[in-house]
Amino acid sequence: MTAVESVGEFRFECGESIENLRLAYETYGEFDGDNAVLVCHALTGSQHVSNAPSSADHDGDDLGDAVETAGQARAWWNDVVGPGKAIDTTEYYVVCVNVPGSCYGSSGPPADGPDDEPWGTEFPPVTVGDWTRAQRRLLDRLGVGRLHAVVGGSVGGMNALDWAKRFPDDVRRVAAVATASRLDTQCLSLDAIARRAITTDPDWNGGDYYGDDRPSPADGLAQARRIGHVMYLSKASMGRKFGRRAAGRDAFGDGPDDPTGRFFPYREVESYLDYNADSFTTRFDANSYLYLTRAMDEYDLAAGYGSDAEALAAFEGELLALSFTGDWHFTVEQSRVLAAAARDGDVPTAHHVVDSDHGHDAFLVEPESVGPPLRDFLADGVGGRAVRDEDDDDGPPGGRGRGPDRAPVHASLFPG
Template identity: 45%
Template sequence: MLRLEQGLLLECGQHLAPLDIAYRTYGTLSAARDNAILVCHALTGDQYLGDTHPLTGKPGWWSRMVGPGLPIDTDRFHVICINVLGGCMGSTGPRSIGPRGEPWGTEFPPITIRDMVRAQALLLDHFGIERLFAAIGGSMGGMQVLEWVATYPERVFAAMPIATAPFHSAQNIAFNEVSRQAIFADPEWHAGRYWAHDAVPARGLAVARMMAHITYLSEEALTRKFGRRVRRDPKASAGSTPGGTIGTASLFGEMFEVESYLRHQGSSFVRRFDANSYLTITRAMDYFDLSAEHEGDLSAPFRGVATRFCVVSFSSDWLFPTSQSRLMARALNRAGVNVSFVEIESDRGHDAFLLDEPDLDRTVRGFINGAAEHAGLKAAH
């Protein structure tokens, strides 16, 4: 973790100091500092992309993509992954101690994707990395990749935004709002000061995740995984499930596998994430609109940019659909940027970028190796 006492002036005008930036690195930085790949994480991800997660004990979220000999080859590249500003895994966020001497909570300033990127740039400055060889990320990670090039065009040689969009759609803002309202409705929310009550709005946060998780999958994926299979809930007879009983049979005496799965996703999420971080980061996604300062012209931020792009989408992603990636690719094309566009056939929905998708592996490997050749990077360090 790096602490920068000078802090960061946020887009909202507030000055956040000190600034903590939590990160992990994989592979070795070359003497010329020209082989750095920044991998940007999504909404609930964190810096543990390649090694065991300290809270869950599970492998890092992209350990199948990043490592020796893998598509993002750490024998060759120096990979950096940074917990976003506003997060809850060590970077400054709502859990950090604010000016009142207690956690910021809901008083944490509103942050934007650009603020996240500017915080990341400070870490790279600290490492003496003037230019990234590549920036890669999915979902909100892809928003950061786009913002990186829009804000620091000379600092990114190659960019791969995956399963993302140039602005957050009305539908996605709507889903985020439902998640947030679930948190607010939890009696343990305590107006965001739950820590002072030794409480956690666990039910609200779990429901928020359950709802959001549905949007990360597809109808086909849910049907394949669970269909209409049912399991008996062992707790039902103890009356611990919601609802009443009808005669001798309990209304919720059995549950569909998909219900059980969502409850599991909700409860495991609560163990690794903070509700105020969830609010802060979902809001940052909602604010994201690359064309906002350019009267709706999406190509304007990219005119004259030398970065090579590969824009990637998944055919069954209805949260960040291919149409939004295509819009981005066309805007880059209009701006005269070197851009390729790949739609990967998958029926696994938005979270396909986290899963074993050989076509994604081939696309990532091909783009990186092609860009490395173009950059004149040595085959191995």
């Protein structure tokens, strides 16, 4: 059950304030004072992380079907979060919050502002730090003090890292999955192209496109999503799924007429991108896409400090960096650098590498690889049985460290 809670007046890092920040969230399991796990969603995800029965022990305003109508009806990490799963909702009290700036019930461009009209681009620019501070505010309302863990993937992993930096005494364990301390230049460039696709769509109209009589910038948002999907897949997975095959007669495709199309084939990979782009425009908001990609692009763990190590030095908990070999959006090397910085900051750290050719999407589509190390890290920290540190032979170089190599990843949590 999704609920919305007002956390009152909120001042964003840009310096602007709104009088009433509303946050959509879901909770799962029972809170015992010491078992809260915050799960941070990725760029276009929502608070609906699991199909497990959601707790109803809050005083927020029930949104019910209103959020499902917004589009994210399918739980995005249902194979990882739930009863008996890696993040076990019979053991942990799990909270997932839709970040400010998004479009699934929290305050953002498509939400109503003080004049009861959508904010549009009048909504203040948001940062990952704003997300963290807003989550802290909501957790206070829910009576949750120190967190057992914060877990996040992709930009949600940046959100998790920001907790270790911003509230180092408020969390015991941080799992940063398929993420990095900051985006590299190539990804910054692709995000810029995606935003340009939206803002050059005539229907974007400077961000003022809300209302039944106004068309939304669907073409621009669809193009942005196509770029995103290419970023999330690896060369190997794209080759395996699509190759150079031509699509069949019934393949999805409603793009503008191409005068050369009568001669050249419409390929399966084109059909895949078109289908996913079309479905995305029915569930997500173009302005929110602009806001959230800007927040991801801007994040830098070392901001305000001399280095990543200094940013994490006050964190006395443990850190798991989990990366995937086929991911070129957030690479293994970026996770390796993050883990080294954490150790330099004297943080007990493990860098667990999963051999996968699924690309960035691996953290969503390979629960058999993600689940065991997450489960054991939540239970036992970096010494967990299924947590393998790539730099750990007889012990890690630097930091407070962890023990010798543990058992390999297994799939026992995910029986057929």
